[in-house]
Amino acid sequence: MTTTYAPPAGRHRADEVEQGEESGDHVETESDRGRTTLEPRAVKKIAARAAGEVDGVGEGAKVSARVDGETATLDVQLPVSYPASVARTTEAVRAHLMRRTHQLTGLTVPRVDIVVSALKSAEVRSGRVW
Known part of the structure; x- marks a missing residue:
């Protein structure tokens, strides 16, 4: 009999995977399967894209990320x-980034500091006015 634990979507590692065999049980841990490491630049790109998913955000959100363990x-x-x-x-951006970054990376995001860098007008100017 084999029982496999599949982690929830978005987790970057499984805490435990149990496999039962006739000869006994074996618990596979992180060290047995390997480790996944996320570089801050990858987290930064994920968060910048996620910021653009929120209504009211203009183009060009810039993000810096610090990763410390989980x-x-x-x-x-x-x-x-x-x-x-x-x-x-x-x-809305703060809540979305906490949730979406966790969903896509498995990392917990306890803090999002935001500086409003610009107010972007929705109107598009066409040509020059003489």
């Missing part, structure tokens, strides 16, 4: 689309 901390420079509420947009 935890990531994010610093975000965020352009907000005018006339979106800055307070609502930044809170």
Whole structure:
């Protein structure tokens, strides 16, 4: 009989995988299977894309990430689309980045610091006015 534990989607390592065989049980741990390491630049790219998934965010969000074991901390420079509420947009981005970064990397994100770097107008200017 074989029983395999599949970790939830987004986890970057399995805590335990149990395999039962007739001769006895074997517990496979992280050290048996290997380790996955996420570089801060990969976390930074994931978070920057995730920021763009939130309504009210203008193009060009910039993110820096610090990874320490199972935890990531994010610093975000965020352009907000005018006339979106800055307070609502930044809170939505903070919550989304915590959830989405964890979902895609398995890292816990306890802190997201945001600096609103610009207010971007939604109107597109075409040509020159004389």
